[in-house]
Amino acid sequence: MSKLTPIRRSTAPARPNARRPAPELTAAPRDYTYDGTFEGLLTVLFTIYDWRAAPNSIQPEATAQTGLFAQPAHRETDEALAARVWEGLLKIMDKEARARLYHVFLSEDPDRELLIFRYVDLALRTAHDVSENYANADVRRVQRLAQQMFREKHRMEAFVRFEKTADELFHATIEPDFDVLPLLAAHFTKRYADQRWLIYDRRRHYGLYYDLTRPDVVRFEPETPQKSTELSATVLDEREPLFKLLWQAYFDHVNIPERKNMKLHRRHMPLRYWKYLSEKQPREVRFEPIRNKRPPGEANLRLE
Known part of the structure; x- marks a missing residue:
């Protein structure tokens, strides 16, 4: 009777998800330009490794400045390639x-494009997670910018003040230090799902409009900038002045003058946001504390 020969299995660890090493960038460096969108930047990242050419610079085409001996290379945005790169980053x-x-891209930092490239290149050439490698200056810079963006986003979520127009649209104007408007869509869509609203970034001349179904980006022409941060009284709901007065009265009533700490107040609510806050506008009606509504003389009666 023949014996069964056991199957010998390899003891070497399987590597089904092992990724290929990043290609070496051996070609002459280039000055890349793109259309200024995040998808355009992702297309440039793909091109860098496809051409094996490191970037001297990566700049939006509208503001690009190239050197005398530079090799300019403009890349048109390819949404399919951008999606491929975006998904590939999860590897x-x-x-x-x-x-x-x-x-980091939304932070509008002058070095944001090269910073993103260096971070991605570091991740491609490192076997372990680089997000906590704080010994690296680029990792620290990315983390710092991300924290600043989070703080600005949180402040905008707290400080946006809507005004109701005659056609039932709730309008708000903001002027943040960073381009945080795309990050606000989820918060305000969830919180004001039953209202039409528009949040307008006055510094960047575009807005986020929600039409009861989804938020969309809308553009505004910068040729005729508003001189006032307020909407014209002719387009506001006739009850809006009352809403504003009630909002101011609420803040006046919850205020405790004896505990006023303006230094702490300015730290949590920086001065640059005040011009868009209803509670910080000049009072049209002088504040009066709520008086007890007892008949005259009743306050002097004692309870038996």
């Missing part, structure tokens, strides 16, 4: 780290 970093790259 070298987690979702939170990937989101930081988008936040």
Whole structure:
């Protein structure tokens, strides 16, 4: 009777998800330009490794400045390639780290494009997670910008003040230090799902409009800038002045003068936001404390 020969299995660890090493950038460096969108920047990142050409610079085409001996290379946005790069980033970093790259782009930092490239290149050439490698200056910079964006987003969620127009649209104007408007869509869509609203970024001349179904980006022409931060009285709901007065009265009543600390107040509510806050506008009606509504003389009666 023949014996069964056991099957010998390999003891070497399987590597089904092992990724290929990043290609070496051996070609002459280039000065890349793109259309200024995040998808355009992702297209440039793909091109860098496709051409094996490191970037001397990556700049929006509208404001690009190239050197005398530079090799300019403009890349048109390819949404399919951009989506491929965006999904591919999850192979070298987690979702939170990937989101930081988008936040860095929105920060409008002058070095944001090269910073994002260096961070991605570091992640491609490192076997372990680089998001907590704070010994690296680029990782620290990405983390710092992401924290600043989070603080600005949180402040905008707290400080936006809507005004109701005659056609039932709730309008608000903001002027944040960073381009946080795309990050506000989820919060306000969830909180004001039953109202039409528009949040307008006065500094960047575009807004976020919600039509009861989904938020969309809307553009405004910068040629005729508003000189006032307020909407014309002709387009406001006739009850809006009353709403504003009630809002101011509420803040006046909850205020405790004896505990006033303006230094702490300005830290939590910076002065640059005050011009868009209803409670910080000049009072049209002088504040009077609520008086006890007892008949005259009743206050002097004692309870038996």
